[in-house]
Amino acid sequence: MSDLYLDVRLDALRRTQNPDGGWGYFPGKQSWLEPTAYAALALHGEPAADRAWTLVKSWQSPDGSWKPSAEVQIANWGTALCVTIASVRGEFDDSFRKGVDWLLGSDGNESNMLARAFAKVGLIHPERNLSLTGWPWKPNSASWVEPTAHSLIALKQASAKVSNDRLRERVRVGEAQLLDVRSDDGGWNYGSRAALGVNLPSYPETTGLALLGLQGRTDITESLEVAGRMLRANPSPLAKAWLTIALRLHGVDAPELSNEWTPDIMITAVEALSCGNYKFFKTGGQA
Amino acid sequence: MNINRREFLPLAGAGLLAGVAGFEGGKASPKNRRGGSSAVTVVKAKSYSDDLAQQMLRGIRECGLDVRGQKVLLKPNLVEFDPATCINTEVSVVAAALEVFQSLGAAEVVIGEGPGHRRDTYALAEMARYRSEIPKFDSRFVDLNRDDVSSVQGFADRGEIYLPNSALRADLIVSLAKMKTHHWAGATLSMKNFFGLVPGCVYGWPKNELHQVGIDRSIVELSRIFRRSFAIVDGIVGMEGNGPIQGTPKPVGVLVMGRDLPAVDATCCRIMGIDPGRVQYLQMASDNLGITEEARIQQRGESLREVRTNFDLIAPFRQYRLA
Numbered sequence: 001m002s003d004l005y006l007d008v009r010l011d012a013l014r015r016t017q018n019p020d021g022g023w024g025y026f027p028g029k030q031s032w033l034e035p036t037a038y039a040a041l042a043l044h045g046e047p048a049a050d051r052a053w054t055l056v057k058s059w060q061s062p063d064g065s066w067k068p069s070a071e072v073q074i075a076n077w078g079t080a081l082c083v084t085i086a087s088v089r090g091e092f093d094d095s096f097r098k099g100v101d102w103l104l105g106s107d108g109n110e111s112n113m114l115a116r117a118f119a120k121v122g123l124i125h126p127e128r129n130l131s132l133t134g135w136p137w138k139p140n141s142a143s144w145v146e147p148t149a150h151s152l153i154a155l156k157q158a159s160a161k162v163s164n165d166r167l168r169e170r171v172r173v174g175e176a177q178l179l180d181v182r183s184d185d186g187g188w189n190y191g192s193r194a195a196l197g198v199n200l201p202s203y204p205e206t207t208g209l210a211l212l213g214l215q216g217r218t219d220i221t222e223s224l225e226v227a228g229r230m231l232r233a234n235p236s237p238l239a240k241a242w243l244t245i246a247l248r249l250h251g252v253d254a255p256e257l258s259n260e261w262t263p264d265i266m267i268t269a270v271e272a273l274s275c276g277n278y279k280f281f282k283t284g285g286q287a
Numbered sequence: 288m289n290i291n292r293r294e295f296l297p298l299a300g301a302g303l304l305a306g307v308a309g310f311e312g313g314k315a316s317p318k319n320r321r322g323g324s325s326a327v328t329v330v331k332a333k334s335y336s337d338d339l340a341q342q343m344l345r346g347i348r349e350c351g352l353d354v355r356g357q358k359v360l361l362k363p364n365l366v367e368f369d370p371a372t373c374i375n376t377e378v379s380v381v382a383a384a385l386e387v388f389q390s391l392g393a394a395e396v397v398i399g400e401g402p403g404h405r406r407d408t409y410a411l412a413e414m415a416r417y418r419s420e421i422p423k424f425d426s427r428f429v430d431l432n433r434d435d436v437s438s439v440q441g442f443a444d445r446g447e448i449y450l451p452n453s454a455l456r457a458d459l460i461v462s463l464a465k466m467k468t469h470h471w472a473g474a475t476l477s478m479k480n481f482f483g484l485v486p487g488c489v490y491g492w493p494k495n496e497l498h499q500v501g502i503d504r505s506i507v508e509l510s511r512i513f514r515r516s517f518a519i520v521d522g523i524v525g526m527e528g529n530g531p532i533q534g535t536p537k538p539v540g541v542l543v544m545g546r547d548l549p550a551v552d553a554t555c556c557r558i559m560g561i562d563p564g565r566v567q568y569l570q571m572a573s574d575n576l577g578i579t580e581e582a583r584i585q586q587r588g589e590s591l592r593e594v595r596t597n598f599d600l601i602a603p604f605r606q607y608r609l610a
Binding site: 024025026029030032034068069071072074076077109136137138140141142144146147190191195196198203205235236237238239262264266267 | 404405406407409410411430433434435436437438449470488489490491492493495496498499529533601
């Protein structure tokens with residue numbers, strides 16, 4: 001079943017690649033960085049992945065960040081995915097180093113000095129530790145679980161080539177931030193554990209992603225059990241795929257996926273990664 | 288003063304504070320003050336098994352809407368799914384709207400939404416029964432979080448905003464909103480529903496950019512951009528208390544409709560027992576985007592007195608209670 005499941009998805013990706021080398025979120029749509037990055041990882045080693053990487057590299061800005069598509073001129077969290085691809089491909093060139101530097105300088109603005117001062121005098125009750133900083137979806141916004149998880153993966157992998165105190169500190173604080181926003185039920189909501197004092201439930205997809213960012217930790221046993229329960233509860237296809245990747249990379253058995261294929265390129269690519277190249281998200285512990 | 292994370296974020300950026308100072312989209316200046324009146328229709332619908340299409344047709348005709356030959360985008364409020372409460376526009380309301388706008392001669396009717404929290408939009412649509420109960424749903428639906436986008440110049444203090452092409456190309460956007468309280472805005476109705484038009488693939492999940500700009504201001508700005516709109520608010524069962532996600536169901540038994548979204552939302556507030564004059568985005572929209580004064584709204588269908596039922600309000604909004 002696993003081979004067929006994977007083959008169906010890889011074939012779909014090969015068929016739906018745009019002439020520019022990228023993939024849209026859906027077949028026939030404009031190329032976007034996110035589905036292109038996941039598809040390139042799923043098809044790593046094939047010419048299609050090389051064409052995709054050529055396109056994506058052309059989207060890097062002089063400051064080292066990547067924009068999310070040819071049309072959108074805003075730096076984007078997908079920079080983390082591009083740094084991961086560069087590591088997977090062994091391309092530790094200037095582009096890679098600039099991407100790493102941009103990630104090291106990117107942080108959520110909820111922890112800026114003004115916010116911390118407001119919290120200190122009790123003007124705000126942020127329901128999280130403002131001394132801990134993660135990564136935002138885009139500059140000048142708050143940090144959230146998904147971009148933080150991908151940035152941790154990228155930086156931990158990059159640490160083999162760019163190991164310095166700043167990187168190690170960002171990884172340490174980023175992991176602490178993820179643990180700080182963990183929901184009371186042991187999983188993760190999209191970014192906060194509570195709103196207006198009311199606990200927020202965890203979601204399966206963000207729980208899987210947070211666990212990817214926390215590889216190497218020994219204090220997340222309860223969360224891994226939560227992830228296992230979430231997977232058995234038959235969540236969405238995307239959530240199944242991320243939970244499967246997370247559990248496998250933490251050395252926990254995950255059942256073979258068997259859901260039907262749907263023409264959603266991003267989900268197709270992540271599903272393919274869950275039973276194929278999921279090792280590309282593997283990291284050690286703290287850098 | 289009790290501010291939570293999302294509320295303080297706008298305060299945390301000096302650039303944003305400067306932008307707020309320069310904002311001209313608040314109360315109307317004499318030169319752009321909107322005159323006249325607006326029609327809002329309130330029709331009763333006791334349950335979701337009523338003939339909702341018939342009731343919608345009545346409301347649409349009362350408001351004089353002609354959609355012949357137009358490309359119509361139905362924008363429901365599909366946020367999260369919790370079987371214990373009623374977060375989303377009920378599927379039967381969306382299905383009825385699809386039937387109605389097709390029957391009225393629209394050239395094209397599609398359904399589009401970009402949920403603010405969950406990434407797997409189709410899975411969410413399945414949980415909310417949209418995929419199983421709306422005919423040919425997958426071929427009619429556009430995930431606005433992951434649509435192709437175009438830049439629109441001018442959004443609050445930002446130079447531009449990227450918006451989904453499916454929304455920008457529509458001749459008419461029908462805001463199929465849910466009547467709910469909102470723990471940061473007071474109430475979420477047809478105008479706030481436009482947050483789902485902002486693409487997650489650019490701004491993330493949630494769309495934190497809108498909170499950075501300011502929730503009220505973002506509501507007004509999106510309503511300004513998408514002026515070719517019509518509102519149908521699902522108030523058959525609304526949500527009270529800690530909305531828009533964690534509140535409790537509140538049966539009201541109405542659909543509220545109109546072409547003037549601020550007028551529709553102000554009317555919904557009055558039905559909910561909320562003073563629209565206290566809801567900041569309605570204050571900001573009043574006169575330049577629409578009409579919110581009760582005396583200038585042509586109330587059609589049911590009288591407000593007949594259908595008003597006070598929604599439970601959380602502490603920060605209790606002073607919003609309508610006398």
